Amino acid sequence: MFVKFVLDTSICKANTSGFVMEEVIECENQNHDACGGVIEYPNGTITSPSFPALYPILKECIWEIIAPPKHKISLNFTHFELEGTTHQHTDCGYDSVTIYSKLSENRLKRIGTYCGNAIPPTATSEGNALRVEFHSDKSVQRSGFAAVFFTDIDECSLNNGGCQHECLNTIGSYMCSCHNGYSLHENGHDCKEGECKHEISAPFGTIYSPNFPDLYPPNADCVWHFLTTTGHRIKLIFNEFNVESHQECAYDNVAIYDGESESSSLLGRFCGDKIPYPISSSTNQLYMVLKTDKNKQLNGFTAMHSTSCGGYLRATNQIKQFYSHSRFGNHNYNENMDCEWTIQAPPSSNVQLLFLTFDIESSENCTYD
Incomplete structure (x- = not known):
C-alpha cells in the first residue's frame, strides 16, 4: 500500500522530517483564520480558512501561486461549498472564489468567479503565476473549499519546443505536428514535404x-x-x-x-x-x-x-x-x-x-x- 501526504507549509512550518499530530492540531488551532500568501512549491493544497469547519465572516484571502519561468499551474477543486444557489457560477455577490491568470505584476486575466456547491472546472494559468481570491460577507457561512495545484513546464514556450511547425504542450511532455501537406520527420520535430x-x-x-x-x-x-x-x-x-x-x-x-x-x-x-x-x-x-x-x-x-x-x-x-x-x-x-x-x-x-x-x-x- 502506498500513502502520500502533503504538509501545507503555507499554514504552519514545523519539523519537516515528519509530523506529530498534537503539534499540527495546536498550530492549526492557533491559525485557523489565517489565509492567503505567496506559494512557490511545485504542488500542494490550499483551503479556505477554518476548513473543513465553516469559514469566518468578512474574510478576504489572496493566494498567489508562483511557478518557475516557462511553467504553467493547474488548480483542481476537491471540495466546494460557498453561499449561493446549487449550481451558481454567476452573480456571486455574497461569498465567492475568483481565479486569475497573473500575466504581469499589474495585469490579471480573470479565469472565473465561483460560488454555490458545484465543483468549478480545472483552472490553468497562461503563464507561471495563478492568483486565487476568496471573499466572504457578514451573513451565511459554509464549509468552504479545498483545492490541489500542480505545475508543469511548458516545453513549447522556449523556441517552439524545437518544432518546425506546430508545438502542442501536454502534461509532462509535448508533441510536434505539421501543417497540411507536410508530414512529421522521423526525428519528431522537423516537417517534410511531399510524403x-x-x-x-x-x-x-x-x-x-x-x-x-x-x-x-x-x-x-x-x-x-x-x-x-x-x-x-x-x-x-x-x-x-x-x-x-x-x-x-x-x-x-x-x-x-x-x-x-x-x-x-x-x-x-x-x-x-x-x-x-x-x-x-x-x-x-x-x-x-x-x-x-x-x-x-x-x-x-x-x-x-x-x-x-x-x-x-x-x-x-x-x-x-x-x-x-x-x-x-x-x-x-x-x-x-x-x-x-x-x-x-x-x-x-x-x-x-x-x-x-x-x-x-x-x-x-x-x-x-
Whole structure:
C-alpha cells in the first residue's frame, strides 16, 4: 500500500522530517483564520480558512501561486461549498472564489468567479503565476473549499519546443505536428514535404484519402499514425469507402494495425465499396496504411477518429502514468463515461497503483460517479 501526504507549509512550518499530530492540531488551532500568501512549491493544497469547519465572516484571502519561468499551474477543486444557489457560477455577490491568470505584476486575466456547491472546472494559468481570491460577507457561512495545484513546464514556450511547425504542450511532455501537406520527420520535430504521412494527436477529427472526393493517386503509400493519452484508445469510424475491389485486397487496400507500426497486430485489411466495421485499438496508438497500385483509382474514403477511455496497459519496472480522460488538466471528464483498464505485469510480478490526483463526484455508496 502506498500513502502520500502533503504538509501545507503555507499554514504552519514545523519539523519537516515528519509530523506529530498534537503539534499540527495546536498550530492549526492557533491559525485557523489565517489565509492567503505567496506559494512557490511545485504542488500542494490550499483551503479556505477554518476548513473543513465553516469559514469566518468578512474574510478576504489572496493566494498567489508562483511557478518557475516557462511553467504553467493547474488548480483542481476537491471540495466546494460557498453561499449561493446549487449550481451558481454567476452573480456571486455574497461569498465567492475568483481565479486569475497573473500575466504581469499589474495585469490579471480573470479565469472565473465561483460560488454555490458545484465543483468549478480545472483552472490553468497562461503563464507561471495563478492568483486565487476568496471573499466572504457578514451573513451565511459554509464549509468552504479545498483545492490541489500542480505545475508543469511548458516545453513549447522556449523556441517552439524545437518544432518546425506546430508545438502542442501536454502534461509532462509535448508533441510536434505539421501543417497540411507536410508530414512529421522521423526525428519528431522537423516537417517534410511531399510524403503522405500524418501524425495525429488531436482527440477527435476527420481524415480523408488523398484528393478526396477526387480519385486517389496511383502508387500511393500513405500512413496515418494516431496517438492519444496513455490509458486511452483510438476509435475509427468510416463514413465513405470506395477502394478498388479484390477478393484478397491484393491491389488497393487500407490496412489497420493495433499499435505504432506495421509490425503491430493487424486489425483488418479492407477494399471494395463496403464500409468497414468500426475499429478500436487496445492501446493509445493506431496505425493505418493506404496502398495503391498503378492501375485503377477510385475516390477513396473519409473516416472520423476519436478517443475512447480505457484500454490495455503493460506494467514494467518503470513508473508510468495514465489519466481518467484524454483532456485531463484542461477539462473535466464527460458525462456517461464507462471506462475499463487492464494493466498486466510480467509473470511472477505485481501491479502497484498509486493515485496522484483524485477528484470524482461524491455520493453515498458512490452511486453517481
